[in-house]
Each structure stands twice: as structure tokens, then as C-alpha cells.
Amino acid sequence: MKGSKGKRTSKVSKEALKPVDDRKVGKRKAAVKADKGIKRPTKKDLKAKKDPNKPKRPSSAFFVFLEDFRKEYKRENPNVKSVSAVGKAGGQKWKSLSQSERAPYEAKAAKRKAEYEKLMKAYDKKASAAEDEESERSKSEVNDEDEASEEEHEEDDDNTEEDDDDNEEDDD
């Protein structure tokens, strides 16, 4: 990539010693933009969506907590100004929560992660298939059986009920 001046081989670590997690990674968005005037579809990606099956990253416990927190925050602060306000407040409260309190959120987040994995598996397979088709399209035309090997949802959900957070494990 940047092998132009092959002279200075040294000089590798220097600013790297400085932690990037000072407070806010420093407008990571700006960094991204600075990299290349890219424009990522946030909500309406009309056609930019190349992979409609591509699952998005599972929200972490913090986000799950935020979902609830936002409602609460707005409840007491109907004049909420912007997401930053809730974000800050949420962050502080989040740190104030005990491990047991974050437990239910983590549990939910874990569940989301599981679902994400499942979706990823399906997406992975599809992506693979798509790649196959793109990579090597003509080749096995003998098989007209299209891709029917797609696993049809397993019905083995013994009890995937909503694990309500009833148990309160006081760890503290």
C-alpha cells in the first residue's frame, strides 16, 4: 500500500502508545469520513442494500439498557434535546448499575447475539451460495435442483420462552 519511500523502516510505534479510549474515540465517524467521502446507508438505503439478509450487529447489554433507559429518560425529561443527552445520562447510570442489575440486560443481549449467530449462519450460507454462483457460475449445470440445501428452521425450540428476569441474584 504505502510502500513508496522504503527508506524509513523504523518508526513504528509512537503515537500508538497513546490510548484512543480517552473519552470518545474522537469522532470515529469523522475519521471514517476523512478516510473517504463514504456514505453509509443508515435507515433508508434504498438500493444500496446489497445484502438484505445481512444481519446487523447484535446490540450489547448497554444498548438494551439504553432502550429502556431512553423511555425512562424521556419520561422524566419530555423535553429531551437530543440523543446525546440520553446517551450521557445512560452511560452514567449504566456504570452505576450493579452487576446483578446489568444481568437481565446482558441476558437479553446474549439472546440477541444468539439470534445474530443464527442469522449469520443463514447469511453465511447464502453468501457462500451467492459467491459460488458469482464465482463459478457455469460449471455444474447438470444440477437443476437449485439451492435447496438451505436448512429450514429447526423446530427444536424446546422452550425458548422469554426468560423473564425474575431471579435477582444479589451479588454485591
Add this chain to the structure above:
DNA sequence: TCAATGATTGTTTTG
């Protein structure tokens, strides 16, 4: 009018 931003932390992803 539409889309991006801002702010939080955590997880996923990539290098």
C-alpha cells in the same frame, strides 16, 4: 426534503 450527526458503551469485525 432527506440524510447525517451527536453521544453512550459493548460487541462484532477486520488488520
Add this chain to the structure above:
DNA sequence: CAAAACAATCATTGA
């Protein structure tokens, strides 16, 4: 291993 990016949200703002 480590650093980067992105996950939701939504009022406000910029082009």
C-alpha cells in the same frame, strides 16, 4: 492481539 467501526435512537441541522 489490538485498534476500528458500528449497533439504536431521534431531535436538530446542513446542503
